[in-house]
Amino acid sequence: MSVTVLFVPGLRDHVEDHWQSHAARALPGSVTVEPLTTQRLSRAARVAALDAALQAIPGEVVIAAHSAGCLMVAAWALAPTRKVKGALLATPADVECPLPPGYPTFDELDANGWLPIARSPLPFPAIVAASRNDPLAGYDKVAQLAASWGALLHDAGNVGHLNPPAGFGAWPQGLDLIAQLAE
Numbered sequence: 272m273s274v275t276v277l278f279v280p281g282l283r284d285h286v287e288d289h290w291q292s293h294a295a296r297a298l299p300g301s302v303t304v305e306p307l308t309t310q311r312l313s314r315a316a317r318v319a320a321l322d323a324a325l326q327a328i329p330g331e332v333v334i335a336a337h338s339a340g341c342l343m344v345a346a347w348a349l350a351p352t353r354k355v356k357g358a359l360l361a362t363p364a365d366v367e368c369p370l371p372p373g374y375p376t377f378d379e380l381d382a383n384g385w386l387p388i389a390r391s392p393l394p395f396p397a398i399v400a401a402s403r404n405d406p407l408a409g410y411d412k413v414a415q416l417a418a419s420w421g422a423l424l425h426d427a428g429n430v431g432h433l434n435p436p437a438g439f440g441a442w443p444q445g446l447d448l449i450a451q452l453a454e
Contacts, residue, residue, distance in 0.1 A: 274331040274356055274453040276301040277324055281338030281364065282312070282375065288435045290361070290442035291337055297446060302328060304340075312375060314384035318347045325353055333452045334358040335445070338407065338432065341399070342366065345389040345420060357396040357452030361445060362433045363416055365408035374407070390419035397422035398448050402430045 276298050278291045284306035286292065295301045304324045310316035321343050325332060333356050336344045341363035364370065366385045369377045380386060399417035401424060403410050410426075417424040425448065431437025 274333050275328045276449055276453075277328060277332050277334050278303040279321055279334055279336035279340035279343055280304065280306075281340045283338075286435060288440050289337070290433060290439050290445050291335065293441040294335065294445055294449065298449070312379060312383040314343065314346060317343050321347050322352055325355070331356045331453075333449055335361070335449055336363075337361045337434075338364045339366065339385070342385065342388055345391075345393065345416075348393045348395075349389055349391055351394055355395040357398075358393065358422075359398050359400065359445065359448050359452060360417075360420075360422065361400040361442075362402050362405050362427070362430070363399065363408060363413055364432075365412050368412075371406055388416065390416070392419070392421040396452060398425050398452065399423070400425045400427045400433070400445070400448065402427050402433060404429045405432050407432050 278295050280291060295303055302324060304320055307316055307320060334344055341360035344358055366380045367388055397420055399413060399422045401410050401413040414424050433439050
């Protein structure tokens with residue numbers, strides 16, 4: 272693949288057995304946005320880290336984001352600083368509703384700039400992979416986000432939040448969707 276893939280993790284950053292980690296190992300030359308050491312919950316700081324990672328990549332880039340990483344991409348796209356070939360936005364989290372225990376609270380997310388979710392059309396092709404049984408976002412809400420972003424909605428089935436607790440590890444379909452965007 273002549274395109275560089277930039278992985279954008281969610282709020283839990285790098286997780287070793289996550290689909291993004293498996294995909295990054297399968298795609299030589301891919302890059303992952305580095306975890307923040309300060310302001311970890313700040314949307315603005317995370318969008319700035321995403322922008323810095325994008326600026327460091329020469330040539331064409333496809334973004335592969337997960338959960339809150341999808342929301343970072345949507346926020347970055349409000350004022351993009353470079354061209355992006357496309358983006359896979361997998362199981363975006365619905366931070367406009369309270370998340371399950373163990374995740375940041377609604378008030379913490381609001382105080383750190385996550386609300387409301389950016390809903391402007393993306394200036395690049397995108398595929399939103401939606402789960403039918405994601406505990407962090409209802410399928411209908413994700414379909415609405417995909418429509419507002421001008422993205423193709425991909426029904427990923429019953430994949431939970433597409434993370435290790437949901438039984439994912441490797442997600443071969445994700446590699447196929449990334450390759451589709453890279454064409």
